[in-house]
Amino acid sequence: MKVTVVGAGAVGASCAEYIAIKDFASEVTLIDIKEGFAEGKAMDLMQTASLMGFDTKISGATNDYSKTAGSEVAVITSGIPRKPGMTREELIGINAGIVKSVVASLVEHSPNVIIIVVSNPMDTMAYLAHKSSGLPKNRIIGMGGALDSARFKFRLAEALGCPQSDVDGMVIGGHSDTGMVPLIEKAVRNSIVVSEFLSDERMQQVVEDTKVGGATLTKLLGTSAWYAPGAAVSSMVQAIACDTKKMFPCSALLEGEYGLNDLSIGVPCIIGENGIEKIVEIELSEAEMTKLHTSAEGVKKTNALLG
Numbered sequence: 570m571k572v573t574v575v576g577a578g579a580v581g582a583s584c585a586e587y588i589a590i591k592d593f594a595s596e597v598t599l600i601d602i603k604e605g606f607a608e609g610k611a612m613d614l615m616q617t618a619s620l621m622g623f624d625t626k627i628s629g630a631t632n633d634y635s636k637t638a639g640s641e642v643a644v645i646t647s648g649i650p651r652k653p654g655m656t657r658e659e660l661i662g663i664n665a666g667i668v669k670s671v672v673a674s675l676v677e678h679s680p681n682v683i684i685i686v687v688s689n690p691m692d693t694m695a696y697l698a699h700k701s702s703g704l705p706k707n708r709i710i711g712m713g714g715a716l717d718s719a720r721f722k723f724r725l726a727e728a729l730g731c732p733q734s735d736v737d738g739m740v741i742g743g744h745s746d747t748g749m750v751p752l753i754e755k756a757v758r759n760s761i762v763v764s765e766f767l768s769d770e771r772m773q774q775v776v777e778d779t780k781v782g783g784a785t786l787t788k789l790l791g792t793s794a795w796y797a798p799g800a801a802v803s804s805m806v807q808a809i810a811c812d813t814k815k816m817f818p819c820s821a822l823l824e825g826e827y828g829l830n831d832l833s834i835g836v837p838c839i840i841g842e843n844g845i846e847k848i849v850e851i852e853l854s855e856a857e858m859t860k861l862h863t864s865a866e867g868v869k870k871t872n873a874l875l876g
Contacts, residue, residue, distance in 0.1 A: 570594045570810045573640040573679070575671050576647035577601035577610045577629065579792070580687060583799025584644050584806075586614055589625040591803060593810045598637055599629040601647075607631060634674040640682050642806050643675045645698075646798075648688040653788050660689050661874050668694045669701045676702050683708045683844040685805055686820070687798060691744040693871045695820045695833040707845040711820020713744025714835035715801040718818050720782035721751050724775045725758075729766055735759055739818050740779065741835045742864035749780045749835075750860045752853075805840055812842040821845050827858070829865050832872060 572588055574581045577599045585597045601607035607629030614627045630636040637643065648664035668688050675682055684702070686695040686709065695711035702709065717740035726733040738756035742748050753772050756763045763772065778785075786794040808815040818837050823829040826848050827836060837849040853861065 570642065571596045571598065571640045572806055572810075573598045573600060573637040573643040573675065573682075575600045575643065575645045575675070576688075577603075577607040578646065579795035580798050581644070581646040582610050582614070583795045584646065584687075584802045585610070585627055586617075587799050587803035588806055589614060589618070589623050589627055590621055591807055592623040592625055593807050594625050597625055597627045598640065599627065600632065600634065600637060601629070602632050604631050634678050637675060638678040640675070640679040642683050642685065642809055643679065644685045644687060644802055644806065645671055645675075645694075646687045646802075647671055648694075653791060661693060661871065664688050664690075664694060665697055665875055668697055672698045672702045676704065683809055684710070685802060686711045687802060689744075689793075690871050692748075692820045692833050692835070692868045693875065696822070696868075696872055697875060699822050699833065706822040706824070707843055709822065709833075710805065710838075710840070710845055711744065711833055711835070712798070712802055712805060713820055714740055714818030715805055716798050717744060717749055717751075717779065717782070717835070719797055719801060721756070721775070721779045724778045724782075725756055725763060728771055728775050729758055729763065731758060736763070738763075739837065741818050741837070742861050743834055743868045744820065745864075745867065746781050746784055748864035748867045750857060750864055751776045751779045752857060754854065754857070808840040809842060809844060814839050814841045814846060816840070816849065819845075821848050823848070826850055827853075827861060829862070832865060832868050834861075834865055834868050 572594045599607040611627045611629030688694045691713045698709045721738045725736045740751045742750035820833045838845045839847040
């Protein structure tokens, strides 16, 4: 399988690194607008191959989308990252133009490509990719829920004082500090609901810490995080490449599911060789459904800024 990663910055390079290390792709192509940048990142990563034991070929190109031809999956990380104090929504003016152009270039050279959108505001950028590309809805996927859920499980394990392999939980809704809906009532430790171990106050703290997970890292790092986003993307690409039918919460175009229409927002999806194989409608409590619909209204307001 050939995978293209657009944007060779910290997130894009981490995507390429994790995909290569897992050794399920035959080729990864990095694309960036900065002269020589993608080529340099690709060379640096290739010089780890003998040390890390992978055979994936990594190459780079400066804004030459002919090098992406034949890609089965493409990851869009390009755009400006968040700075401390910025919301994801504030990035829309610049990133919308970038994403629309990138999608057109990718589809021109790889008409059967499955696109994973990482650029923020992620749900709106995924929606833009749907509207501008004309691709079937199963072939545009927003990454956010996979990352948010990983951060949720980190916070759950922290609160429980247990390994992360002991916990499971999911975040649905918009990929924003106010739009995330961590499903705390459904979170479990080895199949036992976490309410058996944690107080209501501690569970609510886990929820709030999860929702500001990206902002917390941006404040500490001075820019957006990259390791966990790269890992989240690599897991989704692997699910496509290996047709694992793994369930991820991710931003999908809804057409009536959960009572929502004409927007991309995070919901549970089965990911396989065709991209989104199925949108899974789980039973939500009245409170959870209300939060999801409130989140959807926020996403629609951001979508409206696309003009």
